[in-house]
Amino acid sequence: MLATPGMGHLIPLAELAKRLASRHGATATLITFASTASATQRAFLASLPPAVTSLSLPPVDLSDLPRGAAIETLMSEECARSVPALTSILLDLKRTTGGRLAAFVADLFGADSLDAARAAGVRRRCIFFPTNLHALTLMLHLPELDASVSCEFRDLPEPLRLPGCVPIPGPDILMPLQDKANPCYRWMVHHGGKYRDADAILVNSFDAVEPGPAKILRQPAADHRPVVYPIGPLIHADGRKDEKDALCLEWLDRQPARSVMFVSFGSGGALPTEEMRELALGLELSGQRFLWVVRSPSDEGAVNDNYYDAESKKDPFAYLPEGFVDRVTATGVGLVVPSWAPQTKVLAHAATGGFLTHCGWNSVLESLVYGVPMVAWPLFAEQRQNAVMLSDGVGAALRVPESSKGREEIAATVREVMQGEGKGAAVRAKVAELQKAAAEGLRDGGAAATALAEVVEGWTTTGGQEED
Numbered sequence: 001m002l003a004t005p006g007m008g009h010l011i012p013l014a015e016l017a018k019r020l021a022s023r024h025g026a027t028a029t030l031i032t033f034a035s036t037a038s039a040t041q042r043a044f045l046a047s048l049p050p051a052v053t054s055l056s057l058p059p060v061d062l063s064d065l066p067r068g069a070a071i072e073t074l075m076s077e078e079c080a081r082s083v084p085a086l087t088s089i090l091l092d093l094k095r096t097t098g099g100r101l102a103a104f105v106a107d108l109f110g111a112d113s114l115d116a117a118r119a120a121g122v123r124r125r126c127i128f129f130p131t132n133l134h135a136l137t138l139m140l141h142l143p144e145l146d147a148s149v150s151c152e153f154r155d156l157p158e159p160l161r162l163p164g165c166v167p168i169p170g171p172d173i174l175m176p177l178q179d180k181a182n183p184c185y186r187w188m189v190h191h192g193g194k195y196r197d198a199d200a201i202l203v204n205s206f207d208a209v210e211p212g213p214a215k216i217l218r219q220p221a222a223d224h225r226p227v228v229y230p231i232g233p234l235i236h237a238d239g240r241k242d243e244k245d246a247l248c249l250e251w252l253d254r255q256p257a258r259s260v261m262f263v264s265f266g267s268g269g270a271l272p273t274e275e276m277r278e279l280a281l282g283l284e285l286s287g288q289r290f291l292w293v294v295r296s297p298s299d300e301g302a303v304n305d306n307y308y309d310a311e312s313k314k315d316p317f318a319y320l321p322e323g324f325v326d327r328v329t330a331t332g333v334g335l336v337v338p339s340w341a342p343q344t345k346v347l348a349h350a351a352t353g354g355f356l357t358h359c360g361w362n363s364v365l366e367s368l369v370y371g372v373p374m375v376a377w378p379l380f381a382e383q384r385q386n387a388v389m390l391s392d393g394v395g396a397a398l399r400v401p402e403s404s405k406g407r408e409e410i411a412a413t414v415r416e417v418m419q420g421e422g423k424g425a426a427v428r429a430k431v432a433e434l435q436k437a438a439a440e441g442l443r444d445g446g447a448a449a450t451a452l453a454e455v456v457e458g459w460t461t462t463g464g465q466e467e468d
């Protein structure tokens, strides 16, 4: 299994590996890129069960790429340039496993690595799509949209309507598609076309959260696209006790049930200084308790740096409004922690009643698994369209109005999700419903468990035979 850079890609792929091991008796090798060998990643890989091992590809030279190249370009280039090294790793694995190499799975930016798997004669080649069916539908339609949409997506006069999907306003469409002159746009179109080389696409989503595209993509493919299997929600629920987690968890232990808004922007997300300050004041104004994972602002160094290494480089508290940390600490209303929090443990805690999230798909799934209603504050990647489908579509989140992200609006949205009797109550009820559906799908005989069993059956009926 090939994990392209970012904990948000590695974590769900590792969950898939663990599930294949525990449910289907498989062993898996996670292959990572040299550029992502952070302490966070090393610790994570070391914590995996013995059936899931890992190895790293050798470094590749990306120094010819322009400074400020988009994260999607960096990942795609790194993957494409690693195909020869990956081919020899796969050939080695074939040798050492005595021909029992059943399948190769690459994640969403790893489509070019399917060439390595083909060259190495790995019979089953799949894409694992760690985000959702809306984003996958867009990716699969990209080659034709590239040919038919002549303007920039952000200038589309009407929201984009794709089969089964919630209409997405142009400016909310996948960030790397927003500037056609940027090489990352071409890369995305390339990946969308390349997905058709896969035998199957495994998606970390479930029918209840996006019933429209689920219905369409689960139909037998008439247009030669690979079969799509929603196998989620696979989340990383780490039950181990870790001293580092005590600060957050002990603070939560002292708060009333469902009283705390958890605020976090994923493994690499950060706000511009001005928005960070408004968020601080908005949280204070909301009168709700909160636990906020604070990162150095995005206008202080490249977002990509954060993404590749989840540790903030500078003291993030220095950018908060004067006296904020002292005030919230003194009143006990809030806890701010730098860089990283044990997110799934926080979401699972009885004191957590809301999640202000950047709508990274792992975060969304984790929130749904633990039944936590969301405030959507999307930043990049596919997060804005996730926010649209969550708020306008299934109704599991309220979005902070994009045009006016001032402290008043922030406070009002936070209060509504935590305690509101109108839209907030509807969101809380919907999330409780989705929590149930998610759990049912993963049980034996549930939709997600059955989908994964079908995939594995496809791998094992060919029994690791390799192409000549």
Ligand code: UDP
Residues within 6 Å of the ligand: 006, 007, 008, 009, 011, 236, 264, 265, 266, 267, 268, 269, 293, 339, 340, 341, 342, 343, 344, 359, 360, 361, 362, 363, 364, 366
């Ligand atoms: N995460 C965490 N603690 C943090 C921030 C993130 O444990 O302080 C985890 C989170 O639980 C999720 C992943 O990192 O599993 C973030 O993935 P997501 O898809 O939400 O966002 P991305 O990092 O890709 O932007």
